[in-house]
Amino acid sequence: MTYIDNLEQFPYPFKGNMYRYSNNSIPLDVPKSVDITSNYEEEIKLKRQLLRDHPKRCFQSLSHTLKAQWEILALVMNHLVNYYPDKFSLTKTNTLWTFRNLILNETQQFIYGDESTLLQQPLDFIGRHVQEDLILMSERDGNLYLDAGQLCFPANWSLAFDLGMSFREIHYPIPGFKEEKLDDRILNFLLRLEAGNPWGRNNWSLMAGNRLDTSLETFDDWGKGRKQVTAENAGDLVHLRVEVQTLFRLSRSNGILFTIHTHLLPLRKLAEKRAWLEQFYHILQELPPYIVDYKGLSLFKDVVIDYLKVQLEKEDAS
Amino acid sequence: MKNQPIFVQSKRKYLFLADQKGLTILNPIIEQAIINNDSFEVVFLGKQKEFLHTDIAHWLSQQKMGTYLYVCLPWKELHPIKLKIEEVGFSEEEYQWFGHGDKSKNVFCCRCHEITEVANGEVEINCQYCHLLLEVSDHYSALRHAYLGYVAKL
Ligand code: HEM
Ligand SMILES: [Zn+2]
Numbered sequence: 001m002t003y004i005d006n007l008e009q010f011p012y013p014f015k016g017n018m019y020r021y022s023n024n025s026i027p028l029d030v031p032k033s034v035d036i037t038s039n040y041e042e043e044i045k046l047k048r049q050l051l052r053d054h055p056k057r058c059f060q061s062l063s064h065t066l067k068a069q070w071e072i073l074a075l076v077m078n079h080l081v082n083y084y085p086d087k088f089s090l091t092k093t094n095t096l097w098t099f100r101n102l103i104l105n106e107t108q109q110f111i112y113g114d115e116s117t118l119l120q121q122p123l124d125f126i127g128r129h130v131q132e133d134l135i136l137m138s139e140r141d142g143n144l145y146l147d148a149g150q151l152c153f154p155a156n157w158s159l160a161f162d163l164g165m166s167f168r169e170i171h172y173p174i175p176g177f178k179e180e181k182l183d184d185r186i187l188n189f190l191l192r193l194e195a196g197n198p199w200g201r202n203n204w205s206l207m208a209g210n211r212l213d214t215s216l217e218t219f220d221d222w223g224k225g226r227k228q229v230t231a232e233n234a235g236d237l238v239h240l241r242v243e244v245q246t247l248f249r250l251s252r253s254n255g256i257l258f259t260i261h262t263h264l265l266p267l268r269k270l271a272e273k274r275a276w277l278e279q280f281y282h283i284l285q286e287l288p289p290y291i292v293d294y295k296g297l298s299l300f301k302d303v304v305i306d307y308l309k310v311q312l313e314k315e316d317a318s
Numbered sequence: 319m320k321n322q323p324i325f326v327q328s329k330r331k332y333l334f335l336a337d338q339k340g341l342t343i344l345n346p347i348i349e350q351a352i353i354n355n356d357s358f359e360v361v362f363l364g365k366q367k368e369f370l371h372t373d374i375a376h377w378l379s380q381q382k383m384g385t386y387l388y389v390c391l392p393w394k395e396l397h398p399i400k401l402k403i404e405e406v407g408f409s410e411e412e413y414q415w416f417g418h419g420d421k422s423k424n425v426f427c428c429r430c431h432e433i434t435e436v437a438n439g440e441v442e443i444n445c446q447y448c449h450l451l452l453e454v455s456d457h458y459s460a461l462r463h464a465y466l467g468y469v470a471k472l
Contacts, residue, residue, distance in 0.1 A: 056431065140376075141375060141376050141379055142379075143375070158428060158466070160431050161426055161428070161431075161457075161459050161462060161466055162459070163459075163461055164459070164460065164461035165459060165460070165461070166405070168405060169401075169458070169459075169460075172456075172457055172458075173455070173457050216428045216468075217428060217429055217430075217431075218429075219428065219468075219469045220429060220450060220469045220472070223469065223472045224472050226472065227472060
């Protein structure tokens with residue numbers, strides 16, 4: 001996978017020299033669920049291949065979610081045409097909608113609300129036009145449930161396993177989440193989310209390799225990269241992986257759309273920015289063992305710290 | 319857990335959640351509630367399990383304070399139900415639980431999504447279908463009725 005050449009475009013996630021789990025959500029400046037980057041065509045191609053070859057891994061939905069799925073399709077299409085009018089268009093004649101993707105030169109006509117007029121379920125259809133993974137959380141009895149999703153680029157989790165789970169159940173594997181009542185606090189925050197006031201947050205990890213499709217299903221394969229990191233190859237092999245996530249309340253179904261846009265940056269590139277290099281070096285050094293372990297960094301964190309240190313010293317010398 | 323269900327007097331209402339076998343074990347308590355003319359509700363868990371956990375959460379969340387709950391299920395189904403019960407807000411003082419039968423559990427293979435049944439307490443197992451060595455976790459899916467098995471060795 002290629003990475004963003006322009007460092008200014010990379011969603012560098014850190015503030016301060018320390019990282020802990022917290023509710024780091026903030027209101028979005030621009031109420032936009034999707035972003036088109038220079039990798040668009042390459043990533044859409046990969047997404048569609050994964051959906052074709054591993055449909056159960058990449059798309060799951062419970063049968064009662066179709067209404068909410070249509071709502072997501074409408075919301076995402078509106079964002080695409082409003083924010084990228086030169087790349088997408090949408091015309092509506094009563095319930096007959098015509099959606100054009102001008103980047104890929106594709107046109108789709110369908111009757112809004114009628115699944116038989118699309119080849120895929122609505123969420124699966126619109127997900128094939130955006131770089132984001134798209135998750136629907138439904139609200140019932142004061143709780144949120146993962147009832148549908150299209151997920152091609154997961155950071156080591158399984159949509160097929162998580163389907164139908166509550167917010168707390170999904171986050172069960174994260175150390176300290178329950179003990180510190182973070183799950184309750186974040187859930188309560190999400191239940192108060194209002195239509196028209198979307199929020200966003202970033203999550204990060206380090207990847208040994210440059211794959212976007214780091215599913216739990218293929219971990220036995222890509223996870224091996226963690227054992228191959230050396231001081232010599234760290235700059236090119238190891239990537240900072242950042243997920244830009246947004247949260248939109250769906251006004252009609254009262255569900256929540258959760259979007260995840262994954263970005264990769266090799267450490268060699270990160271090291272070009274002195275401020276980032278220094279800050280990330282401190283953060284990794286200070287990172288508590290439970291987070292190191294959960295993020296899967298135990299095998300190569302020390303090598304990465306050494307690499308960053310050498311880069312810092314190189315710059316100091318020159 | 320206690321070995322025998324014990325009747326707790328003077329509750330506003332009694333709830334019983336059990337399968338066939340579980341009901342026979344809870345029967346003395348149910349009879350006691352009948353003799354006392356207490357109000358009670360029995361929810362029978364049969365074979366059909368789709369969405370069951372969400373329904374149970376809903377049922378429990380509708381109950382008023384002062385309600386007392388008895389649960390008796392196969393060991394395999396007990397842990398996830400307890401998670402639900404506690405998520406809804408029942409405390410240790412508000413319910414009694416009992417397991418019966420074999421102590422086994424289902425493990426969901428992270429690679430091929432198939433389920434392997436194993437004895438409780440197993441830490442590493444081979445997936446019955448793709449033979450991947452799995453580390454059994456306590457991450458549970460009610461929909462799959464299974465615990466997640468992670469890659470045990472890279
Ligand atoms: C509402 C939709 C959300 C979904 C579907 C979701 C899903 C997930 C999943 C599947 C994981 C990986 C768990 C595993 O190891 O199996 C995860 C991790 C995590 N989530 Fe969420 N999440 C959501 C919202 C949030 C929000 C709003 C926050 C915080 C404000 C949050 C904080 C975290 C954190 C801190 C981690 C650990 C990440 C790491 O260390 O790399 N999540 N989430
Ligand atoms: Zn398997």
